[in-house]
Amino acid sequence: MRQDLRWRVGFIFIITIFLGLIISPIGAGFFKTDPIRLGLDLKGGVELLLSPDYRLGTNILNKLGDALTAKVTQASIAAPQVVPLGVMDGDRYDGLKLTFASASDAQRAMNLNAFPEHYQFNQFGESKNFNFTPVVKGNVIELKVLEDARDFPEDALDRSKAIIEHRISEAASGMAEADVRLDGKGRLNVQLPGLKTLQQARDIIVATGRLTFRINDQIVLDGTDMSDVRVSYEAGKGYVINFTFKDEGAKQLEKITTENVGKQMAVYLDESMLMNPVIQDPIPGGSGVITLGSAAKDEVEKDALLMKSGALPVSLRVVESTQVAPTLGKEIVKQSILAAIIGVVAVIIFMLLFYSLPGLLADGALIVFVILFLGVLALFRGVLTLPGIAGFILTVGMAVDANVIIFERIKDEIRNGKRVRPAIHSGFDRALIAIIDSNVTTLIAAVVLFFFGTGPVQGFAITLSLGVLISMFTAIFVTRTFLEWKVDHDPDRYAKYFGAKEVTIE
Structure with a gap:
């Protein structure tokens, strides 16, 4: 085997095994990534559309x-x-x-x-x-x-989004697929796959975040009287959090810090620990500083935001709600998977019947395409939705279409008198422009759908774009590698598989 073929086959083997492991249960645990995450329409759950509550x-x-x-x-x-x-x-x-x-x-x-x-x-x-x-x-x-009477700040919804995401992440491990996003119209779209009731969603989202300070797992102070939290930079200490208590909270803080010098006083939002600083000295007057060592500015600002805005900075109301029953979601999953399997199997049979050995190699490339598609989706924590499955099935057809174009070009070259190896090179070169043209056109359409669509339409656009890019890779690189590897030793014996009656030497 030629050296370049060895490298290409090895590369395909490595990335296929790597991404295949990621989507397997064993690989998901090893790489600390979730397997394919299912969207609301497949898993069942709750979707809420929230807007500022001006009542x-x-x-x-x-x-x-x-x-x-x-x-x-x-x-x-x-x-x-x-x-x-x-x-x-x-x-x-x-x-x-x-x-x-x-x-x-x-x-x-x-x-x-x-x-x-x-x-x-x-x-x-x-x-x-x-x-x-x-x-x-x-x-x-x-x-x-x-x-609302409170004159909401401009970043109120951004802050609300951060707080809701934090609450969801701590609420239950089963909601890893939750998605919170701004819809561009001053509203928040919250999707909670796996949640069974609307009331559960309301409890998570509208619950008032409680800030507490704990020593030895005992609450010694809460954030009720906290009046100010801000981030500053101090030489030798890095970014620090300055906080201020007022009234009774200031008196309690002085008493607690005086009695517990040298102990750790953890800061909690709800039941999630934000930080665990050590009390260095008593804090009189209610104003103190939390030093976080070499923590990055973004991390410190996030912690300060959660301390300052444990409660939502803007009241939110549910303007739309959708609930998909888990049983309905499971049924859709079964039907969708069945449709995808039927589509892939039908394509495999078609290629095998019409193109024999080249079709078999193209089927191998198609299997690589499926593994790469699902692996990349899992690697980047993508969410698979029903429209996403439709986009996946569509790109399977596009991948096969590219192979059909390539094989027909190779047939033409062999019928015109070329031997198999140069015919493969010429066939791919001639098919390349047509393949790129059709796929780029599809990508442009997908980009338009993503930027001007919402929700399910965007999910379809994302999976379509991913599928198009991977199908181009498998058709142009993987299929070509498989063909050249197969005909490497005795290319002329494979001419008949491309429809040639006899081989003519130029």
């Missing part, structure tokens, strides 16, 4: 109702009946509904500007801003809240 709790609505009623009565208008607007969901409502004695009273109240679109009042020493849409319906005025 208000009853405590704030009561204060607001009292303030608005006072304005109305000062103008000698009979006090309206004030009730929350909409249906209660988690102690939150859409706004206020004020019912007046008559339509004229309601109109007078509107004319007096008693219900401005922007309203502000102080609560707990903080200024709260409300935006409303007042609507008059006879003797009723409805005030619907447009924005």
Whole structure:
């Protein structure tokens, strides 16, 4: 065997074995990667679409109702009946509904500007801003809240995404396939494969994160009175976390650190330990510094974010929810796998019947394609969905199409009088442009689908792109290597397998 063929065959063998091990149970444990991860539509589970919850709790609505009623009565208008607007969901409502004695009273109240679109009042020493849409319906005025009172920061959804991902990762090992992403419309899409009920999803997502400080696994302090957390750089210490407690929390911190110098005080978010620093000195006044050694800036900032924003920085509401039963997911998996197997087997039989020995070698390349596709998907922690399986089956057909083009070109070269070895070289060279052209066109379409599609469409685009790239590799490199390896010693004896009646020497 030629030296270059040895290298090529060895390369194909190594990557096939490597990726094959990754998708096997033994290899998955050894390489510390999950096998093929199944998406929501295959495994079953819950999908939630979340948006910022601009509704208000009853405590704030009561204060607001009292303030608005006072304005109305000062103008000698009979006090309206004030009730929350909409249906209660988690102690939150859409706004206020004020019912007046008559339509004229309601109109007078509107004319007096008693219900401005922007309203502000102080609560707990903080200024709260409300935006409303007042609507008059006879003797009723409805005030619907447009924005939350807390004036959400611009990065509120990014921070919420990080916190939700953290909670999901700690909630259960069975949710490794969970996916949280921003949809570009100010909403969060959360997919939780394997989860059985919507309530489980709500409990994980809307639960308030609790920050605690523990010594010897005993909670000695919580983050209720923590007022500030920030990252700074100190010479000789690297990036550190500066934190401040106020009021009772500051007193407790001083007492605890005074009594436990030299001990470790772990910082937990829910039941996940963020860090475990040693108390070096008592901390009077409530302000301290956590030194994390050589930790990278990104890691320190992430820990500081979780300490500062253990609770979600923005209230979220479920605007859409989808639940796929595990039994339905299992049935879809069976049908999808069966469809994929039938497709691959049908292609293998077709190539074997129509192209004999070259078809058998192409079938070998197709098996390599399947292993590489699944292995790369597992290696990069991709999620296989139902549209993804459709994309995979489509690329199987494209891989075979490339081989058909190549074999027909080789046949043409042999019929024109070339011997097998130069015919193989010429056949691949002639087929290369057509193969690249068709595959690049498909890749362009897949890229467009990815950037302009959402959810399942993007999943289809990703698997289609991956399949196209791998099918080009197997058709152009693997199939060619197999053919050249087979005809290396006695090429002319294989001419008949390409449809040649006899061999003519140029």
